[in-house]
Every structure is written in structure tokens, then in C-alpha cells.
Amino acid sequence: MLSSSAAAAPAKRRAPARVLPGFNITLGYTLMYLSLIVLIPLSALVFKTFTLTWDQFWTAVTGPRVMASYRLTFGASLIAALVNVVFGLLVAWVLVRYQFFGKKVVDALVDLPFALPTAVAGISLTALLAGNGWVGQYLEPLGIQLAFNPNGVVIALIFIGLPFVVRTVQPVLEDAEKELEEAATCLGATRWQTFSKVIFPSIAPALLTGFAMAFARGVGEYGSVIFIAGNMPMISEITPLIIIGKLEQYDYAGATAVATVMLVASFILLLIINGLQAWQRRHSGAPV
């Protein structure tokens, strides 16, 4: 820091010459590719929405079936993300702190939901939980139905979201300094006090980031959900499926309007996640 500011001092207000080549070409290419693949297509959605009148837009995005789908999509994502916070923290904790047989395999397996195509996860979970499935056959006599209703949506979203929480909490737990815990113990704290007052505050930002990521992924998820949900209007129809339904009826205006609502929601979630990550970096003292 010192030497670089000293070197820059004579050439006042001029940016230091860049030693590494390739800035212009890589930035140019990045911007071009980003515009072509992401920004221009997404702006097509926004422009199409502006061709609707306000009434058209409002009726499309607040119809009773659409409102029911928002409740299901956001509600199920919220429940699934909360479940994942609890079990994700547990899995991360066990993987970082304890030794047991087969730990490396378990660690690798946590990424399965990232790697397994969503449609495969969908039909497989459905086969397990249907009345004649491996798991469903024991639940049906008890009157518990986990497939073809909103419960199924939650189950699928728990599967999809699990690695997000584990993989954001795990590195923070690994970096946590043991000295702090030792100090807490020597000062007379019980193990639970040490966890809730020393460890938990240090992983809370990561946990919240993982929660937001799992939630965001759940809101947009389509492939794994449609097989297990049963897709009954007003009951177990998710918002992405509403968009597909409108498209299949050539209701492009309606599909676009609902998609815009989804896009705005995902943009807000992305900004929240970015904010959380910045907070997490400040929290851990790393440079932002």
C-alpha cells in the first residue's frame, strides 16, 4: 500500500498504468456476451410488459389462480428454506467438527442436488412418496400424503435447496478460530452458551445468505416440483407452471406479465443476497 501510493504520487490523479494486458478485450467481450445472452433477452420481457395496459397487466398478475400460485410458491420456498437452515447447519457442523466413517463420501454427496437434473429428482421423489413407493407405502396407512399436494412441493424444494445452506456455512465454520471457544470455556461458559453466544453469531451471516439462496432457488424451481405437486389449480400449482400454462394457450401477454413479477422478485432476492454476502465478508474481516 505504502509503496504504491508513493510511486503514484508524482503522476498526480492519473490512474496507475496497468501492467497486465488484456483489460479492454476481456471487459469488452464480457459486456458483449452478457448483453447478447442475458440483458437484451431480459429487456425483451420488460419491453413486452410495457406494451400492456395497466389493467391488462393487473388482471393478469392478480387473477385468483395466479394469487394462489404465489402463495404456494413463496410459502413452500419459505418453509423449505427454513428446514434447510436447520438441517443445513447440522450437516455442515457434523462435517466440519466430527470424524466418522465415510465422511468424505457424505461430503461429496451433499452436492448431489446441484448435479442431479431436476426432472430426475422430480420423478424419483414422486416414485418414493407415491402411495406404492418405498416411503409412501408406510406413510399412507398413517394418513400422511406427501406426494401430489403442497407437501410434495416443500419436499422437492428441501432437496433442491439443501446444498446452498451447507456450502455457505461450511467454510465459515472451518475458518472459525478455536481459541475463542477455548477462551469461552475457560471463562466458565457451558458448551451451549459457547455455541449460542460465540459460534452462532459468527456463522449467522453465512446462514442467512444460505437461507436467501435456497429461498431464491425454490421460488424459480420448476423441474423437480411439477412431477410431485399434482398441479391442481388453486391448490398445488406453482407460479412457473402458470407461465407455461398461459404460453400453451398462446396468452403471451399474460405469460409475460407473470414472468415480469417473477423477474422482479428474483432481482430483489439477488440484491438481498449480494448485500448479505458483503455483510458476511465484512463480518469475517476479509477485504470486500
Place this chain on the structure above:
Amino acid sequence: MSSQMIRRAEAGTTEAAWVRYTLIGITLIFLFLFLVLPLAAVFAEALRKGFDAYWEALKEPDAWSAIRLTFITALIAVPLNLVFGIAAAWCIAKYEFKGKSVLTTLVDLPFSVSPVVAGLVYVLMFGAQGWFGPWLQEHDIKIIFAVPGIVLATVFVTFPFIARELIPLMQAQGNEEEQAAIVLGATGWQTFWYVTLPNIKWGLIYGVILCNARAMGEFGAVSVVSGHIRGQTNTMPLHVEILYNEYQSVAAFAVASLLALLALVTLVIKSVAEWRHEREMKAIGDLSPENVKAAPLDLSLKAAS
């Protein structure tokens, strides 16, 4: 510190044995129910009617064309995103410029957009009613309900994977090695090839295989743009859906089992890449300043091999 105090401090950083075993037990049961069972069910359902039925389902021409289309799609989408990923990581990680954080956020955007919305935006651009629809029809070019649309949707959905993997890695490694190479007279390309690439190799491999897994398995976005024409615009996940909806359960799970195998291979390669990366990081970590005097011989051996 007395030995008693040290023991107490050590005991203070872990839990009683029964707590440990309970937590490990709950974790393993949870992961068994949510990860192992679904994976096992795919193979069990596929082989439900024996190996012959399984083989018959895979030999079907429609299944074959779905497999072929899936590979073609990944073969186009992954290299495109690889070049982008390296370019984006280079300019974001190696330089400071205005709007960098905005750019980083925009690179992440496809992660949070629903796949269905991703498919829809391409329909709005290239569909019959879309911006370029009339022009494309005039020139007899088909994008939506055809292979180019499938590739585009896949590129969108897998857009950030490699860049996301490389940016933090290259940021952590800093610019010193590259600057040294440039000062010593290397060209930019040589610097990238001989200095940067060996450092990011494992992260790059990890990014590429994750990108590939998602490209081959993408369902929502591709489903919107494909039109589901059997034997022509069906990828493997779409073929699974059609078979499943036609109650051809064994055939559906047979094709799904190929995708599950792909997922397992992805996880294995990922784990190996991670372990190798950790080992190399540790080897570098051992070269702390006080050990450096003994290091040159070691380094030259590595460079030679």
C-alpha cells in the same frame, strides 16, 4: 497453563460423546432419506423389470436422438461459457474499475432467474410473435422449437457457472505472479497459459463439469423453447418427462438413470479436483518464508515433471 486447564479447554471445544453421536446419527438419517434414497430409487425403478427391459428402453431411436441432442447442446454451450467465464474472471479479478460490483451482480443474474422465465424471454425474442419472429420466418430460420433455441436457453441457464468458480479463486491469488511474468518479458498470452492457468486449473475443471451437468440436465428453460418434437427437439430430461407422462415408468427411469450416472461422475470429478486443489494449496502453504531456502530444488523438480 496447567494440564488440567488445557484438558478443560479442549473438552470445551467439542461436545459430549452422546451429543456427537446423536448429531451424526440425525445427519446421516436425514441425508439418507433426502439424498441416498432418491438416487437409489432411480436405479431401482429403471431395473424393476430386469436388465433386458432396461436395455430395450435405452436402445429406442427416440431415446438415442435425445441423448445425441443433449450432447450436442452441452458441446456448444459449455465452451461458449468457458470462454466467457475466463474473460469475465480476468477483467473482474485482475483489475479495479468503475461499475465492477454491478457487473459482478449481472453475471450472477441468470442464477436467480427462474428457468421458465429464461425460456420465455427467448420465445419473446425469436418466437413467431417475437421481435425477430417475422424476419426469421422470411428467411426460413427456425430458432424456437428447434435446436438453436435449446442451445440458447441452455447457455443462459449455465451462464455464470464457470465465471462464478474462477472469480473468487483468481481474486485470492492476486496479481503478483502475472506482473512478475510480464516484467520478465512474457507476452500476455504466455502469462495466462503458463502462470494463471496452472493456478486456476482445478477451479476451472470444477466449473466446467458443474456447467456441463447443468447443461445436460436443464429442464425448465429447455422445455419452454423446445416444442417437444419427438426425435427432433427432445433432450434427455424432456424425453424422461414424456415417457413418464405416458406411464412408461421403466423407460423413463432408464433414461433418467443415465442422467443420474452423469451426476455421480460429476460428483466424483468434483471431489478429486477439490482434494488435488487442497493438496496443492497445502504444498504452497508449506513454503513459508523460513522454508524458502530449502525450496528451490523442490520447485525445479516440480517444474521439470
